[in-house]
Amino acid sequence: MTVIAVPGSKSVTARALFLAAAAEGVTTLRRPLVSDDTEGFAEALTVLGYAVERAPEEWRITGRPQGPASASAEVYARDAATAARFLPALAAAGHGDFRFDASAQMRRRPVAPLTEALRTLGVDLAYEGESGHLPLRIAASGIDGGEIELDASLSSQFLTALLLAAPLTAEGLRIRVTGIVSVPYVEITLAMMRAFGVEVVREGDTFVVPSATYQARDYPIEPDASTASYVFAAAALSGRTATVPGLGSGALQGDLAFVDVLRRMGAEVETTADATTVTGTGRLSGVTVNMRDISDTMPTLAAIAPFADGPVRIEDVYNTRVKECDRLDACAQNLRAQGIRVETGRDWIEIHPGTPKPVEIACHADHRIAMSFSVAALRTPGTTLDDPGCVKKTFPGFHGFFADLRRTWDV
Structure with a gap:
């Protein structure tokens, strides 16, 4: 762990x-x-x-x-x-x-x-x-x-x-x-x-x-659940175990529900009062999921979706089209460049199983596109980003953080 x-x-x-x-x-x-x-x-x-x-x-x-x-x-x-x-x-x-x-x-x-x-x-x-x-x-x-x-x-x-x-x-x-x-x-x-x-x-x-x-107060800031989605997805994708302290059953952030999606896909998930642990089991199943309430984690799921054993369909995420970029189109564009079959609609994307090719990911100046496809690169060595610096928006140290995680897991 x-x-x-x-x-x-x-x-x-x-x-x-x-x-x-x-x-x-x-x-x-x-x-x-x-x-x-x-x-x-x-x-x-x-x-x-x-x-x-x-x-x-x-x-x-x-x-x-x-x-x-x-x-x-x-x-x-x-x-x-x-x-x-x-x-x-x-x-x-x-x-x-x-x-x-x-x-x-x-x-x-x-x-x-x-x-x-x-x-x-x-x-x-x-x-x-x-x-x-x-x-x-x-x-x-x-x-x-x-x-x-x-x-x-x-x-x-x-x-x-x-x-x-x-x-x-x-x-x-x-x-x-x-x-x-x-x-x-x-x-x-x-x-x-x-x-x-x-x-x-x-x-x-x-x-x-x-x-x-x-009224003013002393206020602790809990860890970022959207950022934690990259850690949890990496564990599910690589068959490792990751525990994030500070994100437990009492967490404020709804994006922690991303682990429920990973559980449906086959990962093991344990949530205690003060931490959440995800363990990859060596398989990811296809899934249809409504991500309206956790749409910031849509790119995380989209990037790892080709490694599932069936189609991954993400629904009710029109609002991701008016984020830092049109995230539905950005994910589809990059996945297609990797050789993956993708269909999209106004508020949905469906990604089919496949073996992504290493390509340069078009980040569209969007931190979430960069970080999501960096996670998927665990299974696609040689993947690069056209704008790695865009992660500074929410996680300036992401690339060093993720490199340390890869070394720890030897992946």
């Missing part, structure tokens, strides 16, 4: 940074993820006027429930969707003039469901380029609150942004949601809001959030 320490969760770190900035007092985040996305989020908070102190194992944030200290700011979100989507809601609840921009990749990704909801709530904002996309300007004068309807079919991040900002409004919010995806990420948000002192009530498809003040 190999015990493997996985870096902190990107999703939890981003939410914790928002909550700490909005809270009364000084919050300490223990073992936050240090990556391009999270550092970009922290730097954006600094630009907005929040005090952020970063040490290797802990970050300290002095909160301002009244909103950003800066009267005006130019915020650059890099490639980070969490920063690009969460921070406009935080700034809108304060007072000042704020401009938000991001990388060319992030500019292509939508923000309209959030920004149009903010407009409905009376927020004065304007797009500087394509409607519904960054860059945008916000003339913030606080948010009264009230009732809002939100289409969350493209990303749960739009709902999370409104939920996180809702206690900062004068009256609170009632958010009626349609078409929600990635529900476990919303559950992370609700649990973390509760940890910082605000309870959200769900009434069917409506979330009711009071006007309230978050």
Whole structure:
């Protein structure tokens, strides 16, 4: 058995940074993820006027429930969707003039469901380029609150942004949601809001959030379950055993359910209160699986799917087409380049068994494509990546980490 320490969760770190900035007092985040996305989020908070102190194992944030200290700011979100989507809601609840921009990749990704909801709530904002996309300007004068309807079919991040900002409004919010995806990420948000002192009530498809003040706290960041999917997939693929501590039965992140997919395919899985272990059994069975709620792990499964003994069909993952790249097409393109038969539809992909050829993987500047096909390369020596550096978004040390794992397992 190999015990493997996985870096902190990107999703939890981003939410914790928002909550700490909005809270009364000084919050300490223990073992936050240090990556391009999270550092970009922290730097954006600094630009907005929040005090952020970063040490290797802990970050300290002095909160301002009244909103950003800066009267005006130019915020650059890099490639980070969490920063690009969460921070406009935080700034809108304060007072000042704020401009938000991001990388060319992030500019292509939508923000309209959030920004149009903010407009409905009376927020004065304007797009500087394509409607519904960054860059945008916000003339913030606080948010009264009230009732809002939100289409969350493209990303749960739009709902999370409104939920996180809702206690900062004068009256609170009632958010009626349609078409929600990635529900476990919303559950992370609700649990973390509760940890910082605000309870959200769900009434069917409506979330009711009071006007309230978050309270600072000492908050440990659990390991990233999406990153752990690469470790678990590698164990299942190579017939080894891997244990990830810190991701047990009480974990916040829904992506830990990826191990249930591996179990259905033939791997042995054990989950205790504080760890999860996956053991490869030497076989992987074909499977049909709905990955709507764990869509960030879709590329992980797609990359290893050719090694199953039957077709692997992944369904209900349209939202992966509007991530860092169109992940359905990116996976299909790379698998076909490897000589694997693949079919795709609007929201599904089906991958047939085969022996992948070593090729240069087209990463499309997407960290998850790079890391997923690196796992599959355990069985396809000679595989290379056209953009290995794109992993810096969530796991800058991935290649060294994975090389160490291969040496430990002698694969």
